[in-house]
Amino acid sequence: MTKVLVSDPIDQAGIDILSQVAHVDVRTGLVAEELLNAVADYDALMVRSGTRVTAAVIDAAPRLKIIGRAGVGVDNVDVTAATRRGVLVVNSPEGNTIAAAEHAMAMMLALTRNIPQAHASTMAGRWDRKRHLGNELYKKNLGVVGLGKIGAHVARIAQALGMVVLAHDPFISNERAQKLQVRLVELDALFEEADYVTLHIPRTHETANLVGEKLLKRMKPTARLINCARGGVVDETALVDALRNNTIAGAALDVYASEPLPAESPLRSVKDNLILTPHLGASTAEAQASVAIDVAEQIRDVLLGLPARSAVNIPGLSPDLIEALRAHLSLAEHLGHCISQLAGGNVQELEVRMQGELAARPSQPLVTASLKGLLSSALGERINYVNAGLEAKSRGIKVLEVKDEASRDYSGGSLQLICRSSSGFHKLTGAVFAGDELRITSVDSFPISVPPSNHMLFTRHRDMPGIIGRLGSLLGQHNVNIASMQVGRRIMRGDAVMVLSVDDPIPESLLEDITSIDGIREAHAVSL
Numbered sequence: 236m237t238k239v240l241v242s243d244p245i246d247q248a249g250i251d252i253l254s255q256v257a258h259v260d261v262r263t264g265l266v267a268e269e270l271l272n273a274v275a276d277y278d279a280l281m282v283r284s285g286t287r288v289t290a291a292v293i294d295a296a297p298r299l300k301i302i303g304r305a306g307v308g309v310d311n312v313d314v315t316a317a318t319r320r321g322v323l324v325v326n327s328p329e330g331n332t333i334a335a336a337e338h339a340m341a342m343m344l345a346l347t348r349n350i351p352q353a354h355a356s357t358m359a360g361r362w363d364r365k366r367h368l369g370n371e372l373y374k375k376n377l378g379v380v381g382l383g384k385i386g387a388h389v390a391r392i393a394q395a396l397g398m399v400v401l402a403h404d405p406f407i408s409n410e411r412a413q414k415l416q417v418r419l420v421e422l423d424a425l426f427e428e429a430d431y432v433t434l435h436i437p438r439t440h441e442t443a444n445l446v447g448e449k450l451l452k453r454m455k456p457t458a459r460l461i462n463c464a465r466g467g468v469v470d471e472t473a474l475v476d477a478l479r480n481n482t483i484a485g486a487a488l489d490v491y492a493s494e495p496l497p498a499e500s501p502l503r504s505v506k507d508n509l510i511l512t513p514h515l516g517a518s519t520a521e522a523q524a525s526v527a528i529d530v531a532e533q534i535r536d537v538l539l540g541l542p543a544r545s546a547v548n549i550p551g552l553s554p555d556l557i558e559a560l561r562a563h564l565s566l567a568e569h570l571g572h573c574i575s576q577l578a579g580g581n582v583q584e585l586e587v588r589m590q591g592e593l594a595a596r597p598s599q600p601l602v603t604a605s606l607k608g609l610l611s612s613a614l615g616e617r618i619n620y621v622n623a624g625l626e627a628k629s630r631g632i633k634v635l636e637v638k639d640e641a642s643r644d645y646s647g648g649s650l651q652l653i654c655r656s657s658s659g660f661h662k663l664t665g666a667v668f669a670g671d672e673l674r675i676t677s678v679d680s681f682p683i684s685v686p687p688s689n690h691m692l693f694t695r696h697r698d699m700p701g702i703i704g705r706l707g708s709l710l711g712q713h714n715v716n717i718a719s720m721q722v723g724r725r726i727m728r729g730d731a732v733m734v735l736s737v738d739d740p741i742p743e744s745l746l747e748d749i750t751s752i753d754g755i756r757e758a759h760a761v762s763l
C-alpha cells in the first residue's frame with residue numbers, strides 16, 4: 236500500500252487528492268525524534284515550513300520517493316541529501332505569491348500607520364490620536380531586495396499606491412526591470428535611498444545575515460524595514476540595536492532565524508517600532524488551497540510514475556519538455572546503458588554530442604538521461620533523473636556536452652555518446668525514426684541500424700568469410716536464439732562490428748569462447 240505522511244497543516248483539498256492514490260496519515264507537530272521514527276514506512280512526505288526534513292530523516296525513510304513542500308522555500312529540506320538518495324523534491328513556486336506580497340504590503344501599511352500600537356491602546360481604553368501620527372506611502376521610495384515573483388508583485392502594488400520603486404537583484408535583467416518600471420540599483424544605494432525596504436530573497440549562503448549593522452546604518456532614520464521572506468537574512472541582534480537606538484524608524488518581521496521565535500528572543504522586548512507576525516505570509520485560505528492542490532497533484536503524479544511540474548532537484552526538466560523529448564530521452568538512456576557495458580571498466584569521461592536538429596533542443600535533460608543510463612548498470616533502481624548528475628560527479632566522471640548543429644545525418648538529429656574508460660574508448664550513435672522508433676545507428680563509427688533490445692551481443696572482428704557462421708553455431712550449441720543480426724563495416728575485409736539481438740542473456744563463460752573464434756577481437760554482452 237502506497238503511503239503518504241503529511242507532517243504540517245495542509246488544506247483538505249490536498250489530502251483529498253493524495254487519498255486518490257495512497258493511504259494518507261496526517262501527523263502534525265511531531266518532534267524530530269518522532270519524525271525519524273515515523274517516516275520509515277512512507278513513500279511520500281508532504282510538509283510546509285514547520286517540518287525540518289534533515290538528511291537523517293531522509294536516511295530513515297528507505298521507501299521515500301518524493302518530498303512535497305506546500306509552499307515556496309525549501310530551506311527546511313536537505314535538498315542535497317534528497318538528491319543524493321534520488322528522492323524528488325517538489326514545491327509550489329507560485330501558489331502563495333499573492334498572499335506573501337499582500338502580507339508584506341499589510342506590514343508596510345500597519346507599520347507606517349502604527350495600526351497594532353493604535354489598536355492595542357484603543358482596546359486598553361485610551362484615545363491616543365496624537366501619539367500615532369503616521370506617514371504616507373505615496374511618493375515614497377520603496378526598495379525591493381529580490382525582484383522575483385513576490386518582489387515583482389509587491390512592486391506592482393506599491394506603484395498603484397504611488398510609490399517609486401527601486402530594486403536590487405543581481406539575477407534580474409535590465410529589460411525585466413524596465414518592464415516592471417523599476418530602477419535597478421546596488422544594495423548600498425537601495426538602503427540609502429529607500430524610505431521602506433522590503434526583502435524578498437531566499438536564504439542562501441550569500442544572503443545569510445545580509446542585512447546587518449552596516450546596511451542598517453545606511454538607512455535613513457525615518458526608514459522602515461520589512462522582512463516577509465526568510466529569517467536569517469536579517470541579523471536580529473543588529474536590528475534590535477538599530478530599533479532601540481532609533482537608527483531606523485521601524486521594522487516588521489514575519490520570519491525569524493529560529494522558528495518558532497524563542498520566548499526569550501530580544502525581538503519580543505522591542506517596544507513601539509517593531510511589528511511581529513508568526514510566519515503568516517502564506518496563510519490565506521486561497522494560498523493554502525492553491526499550494527496544497529499544486530503539491531498534492533505532483534505527489535500523486537509521481538507516485539503514479541508521471542513527471543512532476545515543479546521539481547526542485549531536476550533542473551530544467553518540465554513535463555512539457557519530457558513529453559517533447561520522450562523518445563530521445565529513452566534513446567539517451569539506452570545508449571548510456573549500452574555504452575557502460577561496452578566500456579566494462581571504470582568510466583572516466585562521457586561526451587554527449589547532440590547532432591543536427593537535436594542540437595537545437597535543451598541539452599541538460601539528454602545529458603541527465605545518458606548519465607542515468609550509464610550508471611544504471613552499477614546502481615540499478617537507485618539511479619534516477621534526480622541523482623544521476625550528482626552520482627556521476629561523485630564518481631569523478633567528467634561529463635562533456637557538445638552541440639554539433641552542422642552534422643546533418645538524420646532528420647530530427649542524432650545523439651552520440653563517447654565513453655572513455657580504463658579499458659578503452661567507445662562511441663555509440665543513435666537516432667529516433669518515425670517519431671518513436673529508436674535505432675543504434677553506429678558503433679565505434681561503423682554504420683549499423685539496430686533497435687536497442689533486451690539482450691544483445693556486440694563484437695569487433697575482422698571482416699572475413701566464416702566468422703558469422705562459426706559464431707552462429709557456437710550460440711546455437713549454447714541454446715542462445717538469435718533474433719536479428721547486423722554487420723557494419725567501412726571497407727571490405729577490414730575491421731567490422733557485429734550486433735546481434737538474442738532472446739536470452741549471454742553468459743560470461745560463452746563470451747570467452749566467442750573471443751577465441753579466430754578473427755573476433757572483442758565481444759560484449761549487453762542487457763538493457
Ligand SMILES: NC(=O)C1=CN([C@@H]2O[C@H](COP(=O)(O)OP(=O)(O)OC[C@H]3O[C@@H](n4cnc5c(N)ncnc54)[C@H](O)[C@@H]3O)[C@@H](O)[C@H]2O)C=CC1
Nearest residue numbers: 308335381382383384385404406435436437463464516517
Ligand atoms: N513569509 C512567508 O510565509 C513566505 C515567504 N516566502 C519567501 O519569499 C522569498 C521570495 O519568494 P519568491 O519571490 O517566490 O522567490 P523567487 O525565486 O521568485 O524570487 C527570489 C528573488 O531573489 C533574488 N535573489 C537571490 N539572491 C539575491 C541577493 N543576494 N540579492 C538580491 N536578490 C537576490 C533572485 O534572483 C530572485 O529574483 C523566498 O525566500 C520564499 O521562501 C514565500 C512565500 C511565503
Ligand SMILES: O=C(O)C(=O)COP(=O)(O)O
Nearest residue numbers: 283284285306307308517
Ligand atoms: O512558501 C514559503 O516559502 C513560506 O514561507 C510559507 O511557509 P508556510 O507554508 O506557511 O509554513
